[in-house]
Amino acid sequence: MTHTLHRSGNPSSLEQDYVVFAIAAQGFNSEGSIPKFEQFANIALKYNPVNFGDMKQGNVFMMEKEEILKNFKENSIVHAVFTDKDTVLACLKEIKEADIGLSIVVSGLIHDTAVACKSAGTAPHTVEHSLGIHGATEKLPSQAVRDISTMCGHGMVAFSLVEHLVDEVKKGRTSLEKASQELAKQCVCGVFNPARAAEIIEKLL
């Protein structure tokens, strides 16, 4: 549950972090859904997402985009990551007009998403909020490390990897771009936002 929820950060950083994804309801409309995933993907890719992937296959930092497009399954979950609300609105409008029939979820600032829905001719049906992190929070690393790591909801981007790559960039052993792409590669679903990660790392240098 919630693989794109619980992305932490300050409001100005979160303004650059949207995931739009398509999913079929297993046992309801999953049969024959593969061409619908292709339709969704082709629309989403027109808007140049900074990441793209399928939970059943992997992301564009692990494999070729064309390979992903050819191998959707009926239980795929197909994601595209964007860095601004205007692009999300334009993409959503086209998805709505295409009347694909898959469930579409937008993960990002909730108020801005509601505005985008209205402009696209739809409305929020169900909304999910994070209520934060609780329990033994003394085990957590710095806020900046969390802001990067939580962009993979399955925990594939280890705190230690973020710390290691920040250190490598600081020492000039790798570039910001390569570090953020290496982080994105670990998040198999393709919901990690490498552009936002690069911005956060840059502030740590």
Added chain:
Amino acid sequence: MHINPDKCVGCGSCVPYCPMRAISVTDVAVVDQDECVECDICYRAGVCPVDAFELPVLEYPRILRQVFSDPLVSHPGTNVPGRGTEEMKTNEVTGRFRRGHVGIAVELGRPGTGTRLYNAEKVAQAVAPFGVKFEKHNPLTQLMVDENTGKFKEDCLQEKVLSAIVEFDCLEEQVVPILTAIKEVAKDLDTVFSLDICSRTREDGTVPSEELAKKAGFTPSLNGKTNVGLGRPLAEEE
């Protein structure tokens, strides 16, 4: 996960990739089997120059670690990849969360910390007395021996996983006492958890679960997930 000591050259390239910090290097790299959650991240990272990683054949209860930690594994019975369920993502089609109902999920071990399953049992036992409806398709619910008490199978409690989600549906009027109980049980856990709440929007676009969370003393996030209602066919309205 197993690292073949005859192949490993002790370069340490794999060490930072492990979210549980379970890999250490002396002469060669070794995996602390008690801390390893079988997420396969180290294997998939592809950074080992000599292909020393070997995927072990896992048996119950250790295989639970992989089920809850590797998102590429789909659950038999639900066909949903990842460690959770479709929850609100397909709600306009499945009608899972109806008006008047609220979905709550407590994801133990998230972010990036991991959890023993006994923490999940503690949370389940804290909310079960409210008569919540645990999500039947959630793999954690399938480990319960009694959904009325939230008791888990004894032999799974010490297993460590990347995260596990106690996921349930309740009535709106139960939300405040349940969230209060969750705040209480948080003090007894040796890990973190991420908490979330969802509901169907009202006709005017407001979100009941957001209001109830505030009433219970929580601050709902500015960002979150919105199902934009485009799935078809639509579930019948109650």
